[in-house]
Amino acid sequence: MKIIEVYKRLDLEITKGKGCFVWDKSGTQYLDMFGGHAVISVGHTHPHYVSEVSRQLNLLGFYSNSVRISIQEQIADKLGKISGKENYNLFLCNSGAEANENALKLASYQNGRKKVVAFTGSFHGRTSLTAAATNISAIAAPVNETTHVIFLPHNDLNALEATFSEMGNEISSVIIEGIQGVSGIHISQNEFLQKIRRLCDQYGAYLIADAIQCGYGRTGSFFSHDYSGINADIYTLAKGMGNGFPVAGLMINPLFKSEYGSLGTTFGGNPLACSAALAVLNIIEEERLIENANLIGNYLLKELRKFNNLKEVRGRGLMIGIETVDEFENIRTALINKHHIITGEAKPNVIRLLPPLNFTYDHADLFLTALEKELA
DSSP states (O other): OOOOOOSOOOSOOEEEEEBTEEEETTOOEEEESSHHHHTOSSOBTOHHHHHHHHHHHHHOSOOOTTSOOHHHHHHHHHHHHHHTOTTSEEEEESOHHHHHHHHHHHHHHHHOOOEEEEETTOOOOSSHHHHHTSSOGGGOOGGGOOSSEEEEOTTOHHHHHHHHHHHGGGEEEEEEESEETTTTOEEOOHHHHHHHHHHHHHHTOEEEEEOTTTBTTTTSSSBGGGGGTOOOSEEEEOGGGTTTSOOEEEEEOTTSOOOBTTBOOSSTTOHHHHHHHHHHHHHHHHTTHHHHHHHHHHHHHHHHTTOTTEEEEEEETTEEEEEEOGGGTTHHHHHHHHHOEEOEEETTTEEEEOOOTTOOHHHHHHHHHHHHHHHO
16 A cells, blocks of 8 residues: 655655754754744744653543543633633634634534635635635535635725625625735735624624634734734634644634534544643743744844845745745755755745744844845
8 A cells, every 4th residue: 555645745754853953864954944834833842842742641642522621621721811812712623624614614503604705815724615615726626616605806805895795694704814825925914804804793794714824823923813903703723733733723702602512523622632732832922932933023024025036025923925036936945955944835936934933033044044045
């Protein structure tokens, strides 16, 4: 039996990680500015993280939600305080797609409607309804196709207003990333998010903030949506939540009714996953990593915008997109092979920077120096 080939992989096998660095099987060290798609939030093998996960594994790795798991309540309390959403309720699950799927279902449960508004450039997952709400036709099979999802141009106020005017009483929810990651780091403008909030309130629809990649402090605020000053009805969380351990969640406005059987999960919120998630929150709080993401991110953005031969630099905090001109389309490969710096990408010409939140000025300067050499 062979592994099915569904990813275009780098020709690297990473065998070790520490902080913001990883090593391949030959012992070569790389600066990790990708974090496995923004998953590594507090650095590889952080001592507190390793200690807490190991301690829990030696006590109890798994039990189901058929019993009380008190560490879940600790996460809810800590997450509420750090995010500033203390009155919200928490549902724990396993992945970003599962979180978004449940958020869309929960909104439909609440108002009994079927229509979902999503946007061009969106990526919300590869499961049934999340694939339908993702603006990438290649990931949706015929069984995922539905007339329930309406795609609107991202950041287009007029199209948004017109759609709600026409069918606002049919719309169950609007799902939107604060910063679109997969399409190349495109910020949802403050005015656009504020308009969505007002229209949802006016027509009885719900705002779902997809914070899978752009949440958990990555943008210098706990949620990238916070920059607009609005509150969503549901926030979905995953990637940085467990620093590599599969854990995800929904933060749900208390106006939503909780009924037995409406949401459920076998593995979600298990003791081992919770130990990883709680360790991450403690590290973020104690090491002030949200503030650090803001500081280092602003430094990177300022320095990158000094380069004359880049088409555009976009982003907030440590979620940055660098759009290159065509002649530099292979620059990511050069950064990996010549300078041993791993970044992400978005086709055709965008380098995505998603490093751990404990990234430093020295790490940033390593990258800036290497990029300058390649652009020269």
